[in-house]
Amino acid sequence: MKQITILFALCLALAGANTVQGAPTIVIDFESLAEFEIVDDQFLALGADFGATTRAVSAAGALDEAFFPPYSGDKAIWDDPQLSSGIIRIDTVGLPWVMAGAYVTGNTNVTLTAYASDGSVLGSDSTGGANYVSASTGLLPNIFLGVTAKGIAYVEFCDTGNTYIVDDFTFKAIPAPGAILLGGMGVGLVSWLRRRRSL
Numbered sequence: 001m002k003q004i005t006i007l008f009a010l011c012l013a014l015a016g017a018n019t020v021q022g023a024p025t026i027v028i029d030f031e032s033l034a035e036f037e038i039v040d041d042q043f044l045a046l047g048a049d050f051g052a053t054t055r056a057v058s059a060a061g062a063l064d065e066a067f068f069p070p071y072s073g074d075k076a077i078w079d080d081p082q083l084s085s086g087i088i089r090i091d092t093v094g095l096p097w098v099m100a101g102a103y104v105t106g107n108t109n110v111t112l113t114a115y116a117s118d119g120s121v122l123g124s125d126s127t128g129g130a131n132y133v134s135a136s137t138g139l140l141p142n143i144f145l146g147v148t149a150k151g152i153a154y155v156e157f158c159d160t161g162n163t164y165i166v167d168d169f170t171f172k173a174i175p176a177p178g179a180i181l182l183g184g185m186g187v188g189l190v191s192w193l194r195r196r197r198s199l
């Protein structure tokens with residue numbers, strides 16, 4: 001019985017240690033999407049809602065890879081003006097994020113802004129200018145824009161009026177408070193058992 005109790009405590013401790021570090025980083029690479037497919041609720045199960053504000057495009061299709069190469073694979077998403085007037089919005093599904101970002105290539109400066117649920121700005125990042133292949137700014141394609149902040153409810157990518165692509169959208173969710181508590185209890189139980197054993 002004592003061995004079962006110790007084994008149970010160790011399992012709790014290991015589960016807690018993983019949860020305290022947070023949920024795994026999720027990367028959406030858009031490779032599963034068809035050419036020109038509107039990106040909406042395809043990634044709800046992963047924790048992201050694109051709200052039909054963007055469309056998939058491929059290097060093998062309409063994407064001009066000579067100037068706008070995807071960061072990975074063949075597909076990326078772009079700011080189709082028919083859908084969103086240049087703004088790509090991605091909302092959290094379930095737990096808020098503590099980090100969100102993506103690789104961006106644009107004709108002009110592109111900005112990522114992260115917002116809390118009340119609409120207040122939590123942080124932003126930008127490319128600093130055009131960064132397509134051979135851009136006069138000297139900036140290279142696929143600059144990673146990212147914001148790290150507690151309680152991100154949604155993010156928006158926008159530019160100054162031309163076009164851009166986004167690839168490998170990446171985010172990390174806040175760990176569930178109950179899971180952290182359970183993990184902490186597991187660690188505490190293991191410590192108590194060790195002290196008791198040494199007496």
